[in-house]
Amino acid sequence: MKRVAIFCGSREGRDPIYMEKAKQLGEVLAQHNIELVYGGAVVGCMGAVAEGVLENDGKAIGVIPEN
Template identity: 60%
Template sequence: MRAVAVFCGSSVGSNPIYLQQAERFGERLAEKGITLVYGGAQVGCMGAVANACLSAGGRVIGVIPEKLKRVEIAHQNLSELHVVGTMHERKALMAELADGFVALPGGAGTLEEWFEVFTWSQLDYHSKPCSFLNVDGFF
């Protein structure tokens, strides 16, 4: 596996372990030489997974819609940052760039993104693995 798309929250959540495990997941991706593909933000668990991956020497590709550049605060220190027009374009590009998908704790947006790629798998649009990282019983 060369790249994993991670869906997670733009906030840190209610339990500090969510942030800690996002950081650990980012570190592990870098250690394994797997590129992180994610939503492009520098805040919340999204920022934590990206920063940890970068700090550990990993490659990180962000994909963020123009409308969210200021809301989610687009990360300016990534290996690559793609600014797209819509959420649909964000999800499509992330799916194209990734060899698999993982959802970390997050809200409705995290689940919506994950369920879309999972549905695409069920419909045979792709055969990439889709999984959850169930931190502290979140899922």
């Protein structure tokens, strides 16, 4: 697998575990050289996944739709 698409909330959620696990997921992706394609947000769970990837020298591709 070269890439994975993840689209999740741009909010943190009620329990801090969501942010923690989202960031851990990003770390695991980077460690396995799997690129992230995500919703492009820098906040919430979506941002945490991207942060986990980028802080571990992975690659993240943000997709933000336009009208």
